[in-house]
């Protein structure tokens with residue numbers, strides 16, 4: 583009998599056995615009570631599919647484009663800091679795995695490998711995820727990303743202040759790897775690092791990020807701009823008014839702000855507010871091919887995986903990341919056949935049953 587993982591949960595279980603306790607905890611954790619982390623899954627589970635039969639589904643195509651770039655599947659690697667806690671080759675291994683699957687990868691500002699090192703080994707499109715750390719650092723990062731061949735800037739907007747995970751605080755979790763994009767910089771780590779440094783719980787550090795900074799950012803680069811973490815129709819409306827090219831609906835995997843809805847529940851209002859003027863993507867809680875189909879049926883163009891990339895990395899480096907993506911590819915394809923669909927770009931909302939009561943109350947802009 584084959585010993586290979588047969589779904590993403592097998593990768594999760596193996597990663598947990600492989601990784602040191604504190605590294606496992608920091609990857610797995612969500613903010614506070616992890617209500618939102620759980621709700622990302624329960625919301626997916628409350629949506630059901632409406633299969634369609636007696637159609638010719640022999641030729642199925644799950645390739646798509648993201649901001650004009652061709653990719654072989656509608657699943658991408660989410661931006662996430664410090665891949666070296668799961669594998670010594672860090673983000674270079676992840677990029678090689680994504681390349682083997684020809685899937686989009688978003689590289690975090692807080693990566694251990696520098697963006698140039700990752701671009702060197704990437705064979706599939708890369709987007710650069712930006713944390714705004716003040717005008718000077720942001721300008722330096724954006725110019726380097728453009729120079730290194732990244733295809734878009736994905737600005738994370740859902741972290742107005744740091745949010746240390748309580749499990750990290752309990753473990754006194756020390757981040758031991760370099761932040762590759764800032765190598766050689768004399769700035770203190772607290773200025774350049776991510777949103778959740780421990781052991782110090784420095785909730786006072788904030789770098790203002792408003793629609794005004796967005797206008798400034800657009801003037802810095804000709805690359806398309808995507809906002810990550812938009813969760814309401816109101817902000818989606820503002821985003822398209824401000825000319826963004828993409829909106830990534832995300833709860834950050836429930837890792838920043840607890841007690842919000844699951845990402846998939848927020849998707850319909852964002853899609854409606856975007857009015858086709860920006861591509862919409864989703865992450866948070868995607869674990870099965872059927873989740874991908876549900877999100878695409880509700881208007882997402884592609885969906886991302888966060889924690890599962892670490893599971894793949896921990897189990898088998900680049901091959902593990904590739905393995906995770908290929909399992910999802912097979913599941914997406916199978917779900918397509920059961921839904922009577924042949925083209926991933928043509929999925930419609932009538933493929934899912936949406937529970938009564940989903941969505942916000944009346945909204946006015």
Ligand SMILES: Cc1cc2nc3c(=O)[nH]c(=O)nc-3n(C[C@H](O)[C@H](O)[C@H](O)COP(=O)(O)O)c2cc1C
Nearest residue numbers: 609660661662663690738834835866867887888889
């Ligand atoms: C360990 C870890 C680190 C992360 N670091 C970042 C980051 O640096 N920037 C960012 O925008 N999102 C970050 N995220 C959030 C992911 O991009 C993504 O939104 C989330 O993981 C998706 O949910 P999932 O883990 O349920 O798939 C991180 C997630 C994890 C698990």
